[in-house]
Amino acid sequence: MVLLATLALLASLLSPLPAAADPSDDSGEASTAGLQAKLDEAGRAYNAAAKALQTAQAQQTAGAAQIKTLQAQLATLTKQLDTIAVNLYVNGRTGGLGAVMNSGSPEAYLAQASILNRLSYQNDTAIDRFLSTKAALTRQQSALNQAIAAQQAQLAIMAKRKTDAVNALVAAGGGAAVDGLSATGLPRAARSGPRGDGCSEKDPTNPSGCLTPAGLHMYQEVRAAGFSHYAHCFRQASFGEHPKGRACDFAAAVSDFGGEATGAEKDYGNRLAAWAIANAGPLDVLYVIWFKRIWMPSTGWRSYSGDGTPSGDHRNHVHISVN
Structure with a gap:
């Protein structure tokens, strides 16, 4: 019995020490498998939200610049409409007969009719530009509001996923x-x-x-x-x-x-x-x-x-x- 016990002790002393855990197999990280799954889920969702936030921020920046441009265009068109309105008031919207009666000669009539036609064309064109620019401004402001809302949503996702990651680490002892x-x-x-x-x-x-x-x-x-x-x-x-x-x-x-x-x-x-x-x-x-x-x-x-x-x-x- 003493001999067997001695041999067993010698065998244990001569046995090689366990090798250090190698990341090429499961021994180094198997104990954190659940943690890794949670970090993977939280991390990928956070990174996706961060990229979406960058996109929304870029859209907001571009949208704000476009709104500034449209507002400047609208201000210019408003001044043009004011000028046309004054000219129409000064020259009057007389018909053809009135233009003949008020003209001293055929040449004067043609000149006045030409002015009225030009003012009418300018008026219609300016109004069209004004209305289309105003509609574009409305659409751009709506897009800007959507971009801001998207940013707020992505920030909320990012905050939650950060909390998820920290909670997972805390639960695992870190x-x-x-x-x-x-x-x-x-x-x-x-x-x-x-x-x-x-x-x-x-x-x-x-x-x-x-x-x-x-x-x-x-x-x-x-x-x-x-x-x-x-x-x-x-x-x-x-x-x-x-x-x-x-x-x-x-x-x-x-x-x-x-x-x-x-x-x-x-x-x-x-x-x-x-x-x-x-x-x-x-x-x-x-x-x-x-x-x-x-x-x-x-x-x-x-x-x-x-x-x-x-x-x-x-x-x-x-x-x-x-x-």
Whole structure:
């Protein structure tokens, strides 16, 4: 019995230590599957509302400028109508017989008739222009009111979705506002990329995987910006953006995910996360997770609670999800 117990103890001592959780499988993020689903829903709805708000704001700006132009045109046409009205009053709306009787000669009659005809034409044209401009102004004001209402609706959606995201983080043990990253000398800004949900592009990090056009664009821009450490994008899972081709994990270490990042590796992760946030618009970023913190367009940086491992807490890699 003593021998068996000794052998069992030796076996346990000689057994290899558990490997650090690797984001290429489910072990690093499975515990936050429900949280990721809620963040995905809230984040995508918020970003869609933000884009709709930008459209409504652009429409409001253009509409306000058009209204100003139409108001100036209407003021000019009003002055023209006033001038025509005075001329008609001075010259009178006499008929043909009256014009003959009041004229001293055929030449005078023709001159007066010509003036009356010209004034009548000018009057009709000016009235038409006045009425059409006034109708256009009314339509433009209605469109402006609609744009303002659309803005208010999108702002309400954005506020709700921000609350949804924060509540989801709080329920998972995080959600507190935290300071942003301090990173200097960031690489060039990313160019705007394609949109689309279909996982139609080959994943450069996984021969058997795929990425959406936006996912591939994000990965390519990260590489173009000089972040060359190990990365893994697509993976089979029942949750999150990785199996949809909309997320990549970028290791802080050069060749693998490893343990918690420190020193130069942590600085690398800080710079990569800060760069992704600085280019969130062109990259169409949904959220960025790094070192127990998550950034979303709706919330800014918030605390993030994983499963306690370097991978689950994202202390060894930067996770970037796109719409």
